[in-house]
Amino acid sequence: MSATLIAVVVALVLGHMAPTLASSVRHFGWYRDWLRWLDSRFPEGSFWRGRWGLAIALVPPLLLVSLFQLALHDALFGLASLIFGVAVLFYAWGPRDLDLDVEAVANAPDPVARRAAAQRLWPEGGMPAVLDGGSLVEAVFRNAQHRWFGVLFWFLLLGPAGALLYRLVAQSAEGEASTALPGETNEGARYFFAILDWPVAQLMTLALALVGNFDTVLGAWRDAGGASFDVRRPFLGAVARASVTCELADEAADYADDNLGADAGEAGLAPPPIPAPVLTGEVPELRDAMSLVWRSLLVWLAVLALFVIAGWVA
Incomplete structure (x- = not known):
């Protein structure tokens, strides 16, 4: 089995089974401090304060990770490279557990608690959380894209450096580090983030078409x-x-059909409401959104496994 697939599965399971470890490790204060240091060194009108100034901040950490990646490629029969890949992917994943955040919204005891829990699904410093079902569905998929699928896609494409690239750009665009960037540089980071997200969103849509209703999607x-x-x-x-x-x-x-019979619709009878015990919390959309997210992730992993069997992924 490919080291890439092993790294993905181990990082995914570890992050899901050890959320406390994940929350204690996934901190990017160093990156925010690095951006602030750069901002204090470059004057107005410099490349740093332009649309693509973020490249100055990204090159050193990504170059360092790439060098480690190359140096460990054949060390210990590939075991060192595997461990390094798992570590970087685990670090870039998240940073919070999506299942726990969604569960907190669904199980909130009152609207105030639900709004506070839902705010974790919105970007830091952005607009306040919206509690209607459609907005929550979008928030779940946006977080799945930014926490899971984006990191996974760029890890598969570029290895550990790709996973770190995605996470650092995400931090620069809408995370805690975005406050350390000048306005024009932050706008460039947002555009770069959109570029990184575009192929991810396309592949997530394809996965949704496979696990859901193809024509609707x-x-x-x-x-x-x-x-x-x-x-x-x-x-x-x-x-x-x-x-x-x-x-x-x-x-x-x-x-x-189960409660009125298959001929109920033909008889003009309205379907009965789904009873509350069948739903997860008071927002049924959340349950189905997370189900679709997990099914889409399984499709990605299944396709990766097929690539491994075909010998297309090392």
């Missing part, structure tokens, strides 16, 4: 501009909403 993708090369088009949110709505409609139809 394809229609939502087209209507939201997914076929465009505009990297700032937020089509994944529209696709996620449509997928979850379709899932809930199918569940309601199945429940009606």
Whole structure:
């Protein structure tokens, strides 16, 4: 089995089974301090304060990780490289456990607690959390993209350096480190982040089409501009909403068939409401959103395993 697949599975399981360890390790204060130090050294009008000034901050840590990656490639029959890959991927994953954050929203005892829990699904310093089902679905998929799939995609493409690249750019665009960047540099970081996210969103949409209703996903993708090369088009949110709505409609139809019979719809009888015990918390969309996210991740891992079997991934 490929070292790449092993690293992905180990990092995923470790992050899910040891959230305390993950929260204690995944800190990027050093990167924020590094950005502040750079900002204090470059005057107005310098390259640092331009659209692509973030490159100055990214090159040193990424170069260091790349050198380690190359140096450990054949060490100890590849074991050292595997351990290093797991460590970097584990560090770049998250930084918080998505399952726990979503569960906190679903199980919140009152609207105030639910809003406070939902705020963890919105970028730091951004707009306040919105509690309607559609917005929460978009938030779940946005976090899945930024916490899981984006890191995974760039790790598969570029190795440990790719995973760290994605996480540092995410921190620069909307994380705690973004406050240390000048305005123009931060705008460039946001655009670079959108570039990194675009292929990830496309592949997540493809996975959703495979695990959900293909026609619904394809229609939502087209209507939201997914076929465009505009990297700032937020089509994944529209696709996620449509997928979850379709899932809930199918569940309601199945429940009606089980309780009224297959001929209930033909008789003009309205389907009964799904009872509360069937739902997760008071926001049923959250349950289906997380189910689709996990199924999409399994599709990614299955495709990776097929690539390994075919010998396309080392």
